Each structure stands twice: as C-alpha cells, then as structure tokens.
Amino acid sequence: MGFLQELRGASRLGVLVAASAATVGVIYGYDQSNIAGALLFMTDEFGLSTQQQEQVATVVVIGQILGAIGGGSLANRIGRKPAMIAVAVGFGLFSLLSALAWSVPMLLVSRLLLGVTIGVSIVVAPVFVAESSPAKIRGAMLVLYQVATVVGIIAGYLVAWALAGTGSWRWMLGLAAVPAVLVTVMIARLPDTARWYAMRGRIADARAVLERLEPGTDVDAHLAEITTESGETTRRGAWREMLRRPYLRATLFVLGLGFFIQITGINAIVYYSPRIFEAMGFTGNAALLGLPALVQVAGLVAVLGSLVTVDRMGRRPVLLGGIGIMVVANLLLVVVFATGGGSVLGFLGLVLFTVGFTFGFGSLVWVYAGEAFPSRLRSLGASTMLTADLVANAVVAAFFLTMLTELGGAGTFVVFGVLALLALVFVHRLAPETRGRELEEIRGYWENGGTWAAPQKSVES
Numbered sequence: 001m002g003f004l005q006e007l008r009g010a011s012r013l014g015v016l017v018a019a020s021a022a023t024v025g026v027i028y029g030y031d032q033s034n035i036a037g038a039l040l041f042m043t044d045e046f047g048l049s050t051q052q053q054e055q056v057a058t059v060v061v062i063g064q065i066l067g068a069i070g071g072g073s074l075a076n077r078i079g080r081k082p083a084m085i086a087v088a089v090g091f092g093l094f095s096l097l098s099a100l101a102w103s104v105p106m107l108l109v110s111r112l113l114l115g116v117t118i119g120v121s122i123v124v125a126p127v128f129v130a131e132s133s134p135a136k137i138r139g140a141m142l143v144l145y146q147v148a149t150v151v152g153i154i155a156g157y158l159v160a161w162a163l164a165g166t167g168s169w170r171w172m173l174g175l176a177a178v179p180a181v182l183v184t185v186m187i188a189r190l191p192d193t194a195r196w197y198a199m200r201g202r203i204a205d206a207r208a209v210l211e212r213l214e215p216g217t218d219v220d221a222h223l224a225e226i227t228t229e230s231g232e233t234t235r236r237g238a239w240r241e242m243l244r245r246p247y248l249r250a251t252l253f254v255l256g257l258g259f260f261i262q263i264t265g266i267n268a269i270v271y272y273s274p275r276i277f278e279a280m281g282f283t284g285n286a287a288l289l290g291l292p293a294l295v296q297v298a299g300l301v302a303v304l305g306s307l308v309t310v311d312r313m314g315r316r317p318v319l320l321g322g323i324g325i326m327v328v329a330n331l332l333l334v335v336v337f338a339t340g341g342g343s344v345l346g347f348l349g350l351v352l353f354t355v356g357f358t359f360g361f362g363s364l365v366w367v368y369a370g371e372a373f374p375s376r377l378r379s380l381g382a383s384t385m386l387t388a389d390l391v392a393n394a395v396v397a398a399f400f401l402t403m404l405t406e407l408g409g410a411g412t413f414v415v416f417g418v419l420a421l422l423a424l425v426f427v428h429r430l431a432p433e434t435r436g437r438e439l440e441e442i443r444g445y446w447e448n449g450g451t452w453a454a455p456q457k458s459v460e461s
Helices: 002-009 012-022 024-046 050-078 080-099 104-130 135-163 169-174 177-188 194-199 203-213 219-229 248-263 266-279 285-309 315-339 343-359 361-371 375-430 439-447
Strands: none
Touching: 012 177, 024 050, 024 080, 024 104, 024 135, 024 169, 024 177, 024 266, 024 285, 050 080, 050 104, 050 194, 050 375, 080 104, 080 169, 080 177, 104 135, 104 375, 135 169, 135 285, 135 361, 194 203, 194 219, 203 219, 248 266, 248 361, 248 375, 266 285, 266 343, 266 375, 285 315, 285 343, 285 361, 315 343, 315 361, 315 375, 343 361, 361 375
16 A cells, blocks of 8 residues: 555656656567567477577577667667657567568577667666656656566467467567557657756756656755766766776676576576476477466566565565575476476476566666666666676577576576575675665765665655
8 A cells, every 4th residue: 555655646747757668668578478489480480490599589688788788878868768769669660570581590680680679778768767756666666667577578478379379470579569659659758857857958857857757846956966966967977987986886786786687597487488398298389378478477466566565675675585586496496307396396486486586686677777876877877787687698598498408407497596596695795775765865875885874764654
C-alpha cells in the first residue's frame, strides 16, 4: 500500500515520463526471448551449426556493446528524449530487416544494427527515468524498466509458441516492430529532463519541467541544487573525470556490478532455455517454449516484489537477497544434472535462478545505473556500467552452448554458482544504500570516499 500511496502522490508527468521510458524495456525483453524461439526454426532453414547459433545470439550483444559505449555521449549531446525516440525508430526498422533476411550474413548484419539501438536504449532509459522521478519513488520507477523487460521476455516466448506450429521465425522477429511504434508515440509527447535542460543552459525549460514534475515544491531551490550539482550548466561530462578521484570509486563499483550481473548467467537461461530444457529431457514445442515463458512469469512476480520493496527495504537487502537465491538455485541445478534428479527439480531450479535474478540484479541494475553519478556524468556512468554488463553478456551468449556440451549441465552451473558467490561478496562490500536519497546527495557519497556526509533523512514507511 505504501508504494501505491506514494505513486498516487507523484505528479502525473513524473509517472508518465518514467512509465514511458521504462516501457522501452518491453522491446529489450522481446528481443531477448524471441530469438530463442526463432533459433529452433531458422537452424533448420539455414542449416546452422552450434557455433553459428551462438553467433546469431551473440552478434546482437556485440551491437549492444557498441550502442552502450556511444549511448551516454549521444544522450548528453542531443538529449534524453531524442535519443529514446531514435532508439524506438531504429528498433522497429532493424527488426523488420532481420525478419526479411535471406541469408546468414544478412541476418547477422541486421541483428548487429538492432543491437546498437538496444545498447543505446539501456543506457538512456534509466537516466531518463532517474532524472524524471521524485526521490521517494525513484527506485520503484527504475525497477519498472525491469518489469517491462520481463513482460517483453514473456511475450517473446508466447509469440514463438503461438507461431511454432508453422515455424514462422520471420514473424517472430518482425512483430518486434509493433511495440517500437507504440513506444515512439508515447515518448514523442513528453518533455526532456530538467537536469538535461539545466546542463545545457536552458534554465527556463528546466524550470517549466520541474513545475510540472514536482508541483508544490520549492522549484527555485531545487533548480539551484541541480545547477550546482552539474558544476556549470554548460559543462559536459568527460570520461577522464570518471577515472579520477572522487569518482574513480564509483566507476569501479559500476564496472564490477555490471560485469557480475551478466557473467552469473541469466541470459544463458533467456537465450537458450529451450536447449536447457532439451538437456533435461523435455520435448515438444509446448515444453520447449511454454515452460520458458512460465519461468519468466515467476520472474515477473519477483520483479513486482522488488518494485514494491526497493524504496522501503532499501537497495542492499533486495540485491543481496536476490543473489543469495541465485546461489541456492545453482546448487540445485548442479545436483539435478549430476544425479539425474528429475525434470521437475530442474524446472524448479531454473525458476529459482530467474526469480533471484529478477528480484535482485535484474531490478537493481537500472537503479544503480540511474543513480550513481552526477548529472554531467550520469549518462556516461550508465554507459560504463551497461557496457561491462554487455561484455559479460556477450561472453555468456558466445560460449554457453559449448560449455553445456563440453562440461555438461553440472559443470556449467558449478561455474555460474562460483561466480554468484563472488558477486555476493562484491555487492556486500561495495554497494551503497541509496534509498530515499536525492541524486545530489548520492554525489556527495562518492566525493566523501564512500561515506555519507550526513545522517540519512527519514523515509516515510
């Protein structure tokens, strides 16, 4: 109830901006899962080897890395909103191009370009949301991006299942253009963020957005904070500033967190769930595409739990709890594959793995990506974090099927279990608790060497 009350108390513009930006996650999620279904059928049409299947899944991640590297600079230069619109338009175009591919090289090129647009989106969206949400519900609004992503993943599996009878993998890929059109229309009607306007010296525009975003507050005082926090309204963030004190600590934190989020293996589950279920002994389209969708439904329930608790329990308890569940899930999957413990226990293991990820890592990646840096560095910081995330994603996508073949299921999940334990230690030692903090306060945490300058103000329960 607390979350719903706070949501009702937020301005209509704040909720619309955050929800519209977060809905871009539907596009991201749909692409992650629809390729899992499409691979079952394009493999036969193109005669793909195991390595070529890995290439089809990996090339989009390579594109995402390129997009994430440039996404921060793009968002600073042209604005958060124009960058988001460019992403949605590009996604629709390249989804159609992928669906029309007549050869493997054509498919790889179109998916590479698709990946570039997604890479930009996962950098810009959390920044857009963080800069457009009141502090008391900012965490929930950022988690909303993960809710939308999981909804997109479920939709991708269900569409693949619905089309499986005809093997229409081209429709599976091409239908991704539909949410892209809807998102474009939604975002086109919204303003950019007050912090971006202030950073570019457009103070009148910044004031107008703040008046609509947080009516009843001291707009002049808030605008002064934003302008001061940006250093100078015309100053642009520089990569080199992130590699020097006081922000070096923040940079190392987001790099490590981004890497652990993906190297622990979640996208092996998303991209290759049908192959994992095959290894457990499942057969038929209903099992190979329906069960992955059911796994993601459990993940959706978990991320909704994160949505309503992240601004009440705090970031650290949610994140550490999620990783702990992943450790238990890996242990269960190792036992299942090592002993032939049964398909039901294997399914439960994948459910626990996905629940743990979406509750913790999957939700908090967007929170920390949006909160970790001051305005002039925020999009660059998100770019750094998500580039590390995507590099690890590419490693998993490129080698998981080979690992499953060479090490077997037990060996593969031993590797992921060890990595999850390392992630648990990393987060426990380095992750700050930012619940209820203004973005300008979080800047002070890093500038004070990883300590809060003053006692945290109370947060309404």
